[in-house]
Amino acid sequence: MRRDPLAYLGAELQSLKDQNLYRQLRILEDEQKAHTTFDGRSVVNLSSNNYLGLTTHPKLRARALDAVQRFGVGSGSVRTIAGTMAIHMELERRLAEFKKVEAVVVFQSGFAANAGTVAAILNKDDVVISDELNHASIIDGCRLSRAAIKVFPHKDVDAARRLVEGLPAGQRKLLITDGVFSMDGDLGPLPALCELAEATGCIMMVDDAHASGVFGANGRGTIDHFGMHGRVDVQVGTLSKAVGALGGYVAGNRSLIEFLYHRARPFLFSTSHPPAVAAACIAALDVLLEEPRIIERLWENTRFFKAGLARLGFDTGASESPITPVIAGEGAKAMMLSDRLFEEGVFAQGIAFPTVAKDKARVRTIVTATHTREDLQYALDAFERVGRELGLI
Numbered sequence: 450m451r452r453d454p455l456a457y458l459g460a461e462l463q464s465l466k467d468q469n470l471y472r473q474l475r476i477l478e479d480e481q482k483a484h485t486t487f488d489g490r491s492v493v494n495l496s497s498n499n500y501l502g503l504t505t506h507p508k509l510r511a512r513a514l515d516a517v518q519r520f521g522v523g524s525g526s527v528r529t530i531a532g533t534m535a536i537h538m539e540l541e542r543r544l545a546e547f548k549k550v551e552a553v554v555v556f557q558s559g560f561a562a563n564a565g566t567v568a569a570i571l572n573k574d575d576v577v578i579s580d581e582l583n584h585a586s587i588i589d590g591c592r593l594s595r596a597a598i599k600v601f602p603h604k605d606v607d608a609a610r611r612l613v614e615g616l617p618a619g620q621r622k623l624l625i626t627d628g629v630f631s632m633d634g635d636l637g638p639l640p641a642l643c644e645l646a647e648a649t650g651c652i653m654m655v656d657d658a659h660a661s662g663v664f665g666a667n668g669r670g671t672i673d674h675f676g677m678h679g680r681v682d683v684q685v686g687t688l689s690k691a692v693g694a695l696g697g698y699v700a701g702n703r704s705l706i707e708f709l710y711h712r713a714r715p716f717l718f719s720t721s722h723p724p725a726v727a728a729a730c731i732a733a734l735d736v737l738l739e740e741p742r743i744i745e746r747l748w749e750n751t752r753f754f755k756a757g758l759a760r761l762g763f764d765t766g767a768s769e770s771p772i773t774p775v776i777a778g779e780g781a782k783a784m785m786l787s788d789r790l791f792e793e794g795v796f797a798q799g800i801a802f803p804t805v806a807k808d809k810a811r812v813r814t815i816v817t818a819t820h821t822r823e824d825l826q827y828a829l830d831a832f833e834r835v836g837r838e839l840g841l842i
């Protein structure tokens with residue numbers, strides 16, 4: 450009988466189980482909302498990126514349904530062959546207007562936007578200067594580009610400057626940061642990085658996946674929040690998180706966008722969004738412009754929940770956003786915290802190495818605009834009980 454050439458994967462999985470790091474996927478049995486049902490249990494949901502509750506917003510539902518009726522369920526092709534529908538172009542126009550840039554290209558996901566863009570605009574002669582906590586899709590894009598990769602310690606602009614200054618003046622350089630860091634919830638130091646990029650001729654790129662719909666006027670992101678319009682060459686946003694649907698986009702000048710139309714591999718080689726996705730995203734932009742109160746509610750809930758965790762004495766790192774990590778230390782401890790919270794009716798996913806450092810395993814919480822105060826107080830009470838039980842507070 451043939452030996453299973455994949456047997457080593459089973460051994461790796463066993464090792465995860467031995468370390469209590471093996472995770473069953475939690476199954477959502479209802480809508481993605483603030484109080485919902487996972488694995489048969491009714492829970493306060495602190496694990497989604499559905500910041501504004503738009504996954505179930507009536508305007509998005511209605512526009513998506515209408516698009517299915519009018520245009521069907523799929524686009525049937527990649528964008529560069531027959532899969533560019535008028536509604537895709539309308540979404541790109543609307544996003545460009547919203548982000549105050551010349552043009553926007555939409556990708557199938559934020560991951561594809563980051564990886565596809567970095568890989569397209571750089572080659573093996575170039576260099577990337579990247580924050581150590583940048584998202585995996587940026588790291589993969591850097592690797593695919595074959596450019597040299599220089600990593601600076603988290604948010605350390607002086608270290609980034611030393612790296613840039615050590616490089617030949619004529620070499621093409623991309624300076625890149627997350628706008629909001631996805632596991633810690635802190636903000637990239639945009640003003641100082643933009644200054645560095647301008648002084649040294651770097652291309653400046655910001656991944657605003659977790660800032661889209663959350664920071665800046667009407668949710669325009671960290672570039673708007675910091676007043677950096679016109680100073681970031683490549684802005685990435687996502688349509689999968691606060692916008693409530695699916696997708697990513699790059700915002701910039703027209704030649705950047707037209708270049709990506711010709712060279713970004715996910716754009717060229719993977720089918721475009723179903724029309725209902727584009728329609729839902731357009732409706733989401735209307736909601737951001739017409740109902741900014743939703744964003745205020747997100748921030749009111751964020752302040753309430755963060756203050757509650759701080760009062761209880763948890764280590765919540767340096768978050769400045771609705772993402773609040775509750776740091777437990779070792780991976781197994783974080784998973785125990787997550788599992789016990791779940792039994793108490795609160796879903797906060799455990800996150801361990803290699804997503805975060807080995808001794809910084811955590812549960813990551815994200816509050817949304819649609820949590821009620823009762824939901825959040827219920828969650829805080831559960832955190833207090835379980836935190837004491839596990840010796841975290």
Ligand SMILES: Cc1ncc(COP(=O)(O)O)c(C=O)c1O
Pocket residue numbers: 558559560561563584586627629630631656658659687688689690695696697
């Ligand atoms: C910082 C960051 N960038 C990009 C992405 C990818 O976005 P998407 O889920 O739309 O692929 C994520 C999502 O996990 C993220 O956290």
